[in-house]
Amino acid sequence: MKRRWRRVLLAVAAVLVVAATVGTVAIHRMTTGRLDHGTVFTQTSGQLTVKPGELFSIEVFAYREAGDNWTMATPAPDPAVVQGAGDEYVDNFGIKDLLGFGGTGDLGAGGHYYFTFRAQSPGRTTVTVHVDFRDQEGWTFSGGPERTKRQFTIDVR
Secondary structure (H helix, E strand, C coil): CHHHHHHHHHHHHHHHHHHHHHHHHHHHHHHHCCCCCCEEECCCCCEEEECCCCEEEEEEEECHHHCCCCEECCCCCCCCCEEEEEEEEEECCCHHHHHCCCCCCCCCCCEEEEEEEEECCCEEEEEEEEECEECCCCCEECCCCCCEEEEEEEEEC
């Protein structure tokens, strides 16, 4: 009888370990995204220096669920200096989300946009990302007084 309980407890412990591992991997994937972001520069960066061949990202905080949709502005960066490698939005996620207590991934809590590039040849170019101004009713328009724009000068050396 003791052996039977021991086997049952071992089986339960094994299931719990597997469940915890799967949960940890799932949370990690939700908070890191699918792209390799390389060296990450925050939205407050203005002048960035990278090496030829280096993968790097510009990270911008946003409330996408509330309408903040960051995009690349024109003109595009010089492709001889940097090549776009993709972009993605990654929600914030914390333990409070998992337990349902209104954590960081809920509506209005936001996440991060990553604009990823690969440095090419030595040179200098500009990357501009922007989001339209939203008024209190949620309407967007490009000429609003709080138009948000981030401009980065990229030096590849």
